[in-house]
Amino acid sequence: MTIFTSPYPDVPTTDLSITERVFQGLEKRIDDVVLTDGPSGRTMTAGDFMDQVKRMAGGLTAAGFGAGHTVAIMAPNIPEYCVVFHAVAWGGGTITTLNPTYTANEVAHQLADAGAELLITIPDFMGTATEGAGDIPVIAIGTPEYAALFGDPIAEQVPVDLDSFTVVLPYSSGTTGLPKGVMLSHRNLVINLDQSIVAADFLPGEVTAAFLPFFHIYGMTVLMNIHLAGGGALVTMPRFDLPMFLQISQDYKAQRMWVVPPVALALAKHPLVDNYDLSSLEMVFIAAAPSGAELTDAIAARMNCTALQGFGMTELSPVSHVVPRNAPRSGAAGVATPNTFCRIVDIENGTDLSSGEEGELWIKGPQIMQGYLNNAKATAETITSDGWLRTGDIGKIDADGYLFITDRLKELIKYKGFQVAPAELEATLVAMDGITDAAVIGRPDEEAGELPIAFVVTGDPAPDEAAIKAHIDAQLAHYKQVHEVHFVDAIPKSASGKILRRFLRDGLNA
Numbered sequence: 470m471t472i473f474t475s476p477y478p479d480v481p482t483t484d485l486s487i488t489e490r491v492f493q494g495l496e497k498r499i500d501d502v503v504l505t506d507g508p509s510g511r512t513m514t515a516g517d518f519m520d521q522v523k524r525m526a527g528g529l530t531a532a533g534f535g536a537g538h539t540v541a542i543m544a545p546n547i548p549e550y551c552v553v554f555h556a557v558a559w560g561g562g563t564i565t566t567l568n569p570t571y572t573a574n575e576v577a578h579q580l581a582d583a584g585a586e587l588l589i590t591i592p593d594f595m596g597t598a599t600e601g602a603g604d605i606p607v608i609a610i611g612t613p614e615y616a617a618l619f620g621d622p623i624a625e626q627v628p629v630d631l632d633s634f635t636v637v638l639p640y641s642s643g644t645t646g647l648p649k650g651v652m653l654s655h656r657n658l659v660i661n662l663d664q665s666i667v668a669a670d671f672l673p674g675e676v677t678a679a680f681l682p683f684f685h686i687y688g689m690t691v692l693m694n695i696h697l698a699g700g701g702a703l704v705t706m707p708r709f710d711l712p713m714f715l716q717i718s719q720d721y722k723a724q725r726m727w728v729v730p731p732v733a734l735a736l737a738k739h740p741l742v743d744n745y746d747l748s749s750l751e752m753v754f755i756a757a758a759p760s761g762a763e764l765t766d767a768i769a770a771r772m773n774c775t776a777l778q779g780f781g782m783t784e785l786s787p788v789s790h791v792v793p794r795n796a797p798r799s800g801a802a803g804v805a806t807p808n809t810f811c812r813i814v815d816i817e818n819g820t821d822l823s824s825g826e827e828g829e830l831w832i833k834g835p836q837i838m839q840g841y842l843n844n845a846k847a848t849a850e851t852i853t854s855d856g857w858l859r860t861g862d863i864g865k866i867d868a869d870g871y872l873f874i875t876d877r878l879k880e881l882i883k884y885k886g887f888q889v890a891p892a893e894l895e896a897t898l899v900a901m902d903g904i905t906d907a908a909v910i911g912r913p914d915e916e917a918g919e920l921p922i923a924f925v926v927t928g929d930p931a932p933d934e935a936a937i938k939a940h941i942d943a944q945l946a947h948y949k950q951v952h953e954v955h956f957v958d959a960i961p962k963s964a965s966g967k968i969l970r971r972f973l974r975d976g977l978n979a
Contacts, residue, residue, distance in 0.1 A: 475808065527620040538562045543568075549611075579650075583650055663807075712741065752774055784837065812830075
């Protein structure tokens with residue numbers, strides 16, 4: 470067995486919950502501003518944050534949503550998001566994070582699947598939230614009902630088993646299929662936080678514009694938890710807006726930008742960038758989808774900084790690879806973080822491959838998820854009996870240990886850093902009157918990464934492209950929309966019934 474190891478010493482395991490670990494990074498800077506709402510400028514100090522977390526944990530417990538209960542949050546990036554997240558964790562509960570752009574149908578599915586008993590949102594989302602929640606109570610941040618959730622503070626972390634208790638349930642499509650609840654423990658989050666601080670060379674005092682959504686594991690771990698625990702601060706953005714992002718980066722003298730490929734492309738090419746003083750910038754870190762060497766090199770040259778990539782998955786809490794700040798390598802996805810082991814496995818026969826050979830990336834380490842909620846089959850298909858996680862990504866590792874992602878074995882489409890599951894779109898399509906079969910593939914796109922493209926077989930009467938797009942728009946979030954509809958006589962399938970997506974992709978590109 471050929472195993473690739475990390476160049477870093479292991480980080481020690483600590484017996485801390487995720488919120489205890491965050492508090493550890495805040496206790497010596499009580500008066501420092503750690504959270505700022507970008508649009509309004511209102512601030513929250515470390516002391517304020519810890520106090521609100523402890524009081525909300527007490528209020529949630531008193532209201533019957535404490536230890537052992539699941540609370541959902543559907544909100545944009547605002548300081549209160551961090552408070553709600555850590556209040557649930559401090560009180561011994563589980564938090565499931567919803568995409569604020571979800572439709573009521575998507576909200577209802579995740580709340581039911583996660584077993585959520587309370588949904589916290591913002592006033593602007595109350596319509597969708599209440600429709601999707603059904604009988605589950607919904608409370609909006611900033612209202613009297615929200616204020617009533619603050620009670621007598623809980624002074625210490627409510628005891629939980631750090632390894633077996635699921636503290637957060639983000640949703641991911643994994644390597645295939647519909648979105649699934651990814652069970653992450655306190656241990657998963659804490660160890661990955663410490664792994665990432667080392668690998669990313671995160672320094673106290675770093676301030677960044679936080680537009681990467683906290684509901685997504687990238688924003689949750691790398692922005693919210695690392696910055697709070699690692700001595701940094703965040704200026705939150707409720708949505709991405711290039712002028713606001715650049716203004717915040719200029720005004721707060723950001724040393725590092727955490728971005729996704731579409732934003733990286735704007736940094737490389739958009740003329741607006743030249744209007745801002747970004748001389749404090751030392752690094753642009755790109756993740757959530759692969760970027761080529763041309764893009765990272767263009768950013769580095771234009772902005773006089775280091776442009777690096779990383780690799781991760783929700784199922785990895787999420788970080789497994791980071792390009793070292795002091796040893797960048799164009800096009801690489803990184804070297805393994807501390808405590809992390811890798812294999813490159815032949816996709817045909819399962820044998821291990823050596824340096825420079827291309828196969829599926831397998832990963833082993835303490836950041837690997839507990840499994841998929843209520844889905845033992847998908848868990849077993851993703852994690853081997855001896856603990857290796859099959860990523861579904863094709864890559865190679867060079868002689869120096871740098872990972873390069875070259876293709877994707879899994880069906881997942883990455884649109885602007887968001888996961889789009891073909892199976893979910895296909896199920897939505899075939900549920901429409903007049904469609905008898907459907908397949909969805911991702912087509913490469915410079916700005917978006919990949920665009921979802923649909924192939925449909927229609928009956929009589931047959932809906933047109935506009936009707937099909939309207940149907941999907943009513944059912945699914947904005948990033949899950951198809952950008953083209955192709956009408957075909959049949960969907961090619963293997964003997965097992967599996968859709969031959971590569972055949973469709975090759976035909977589309979011919």
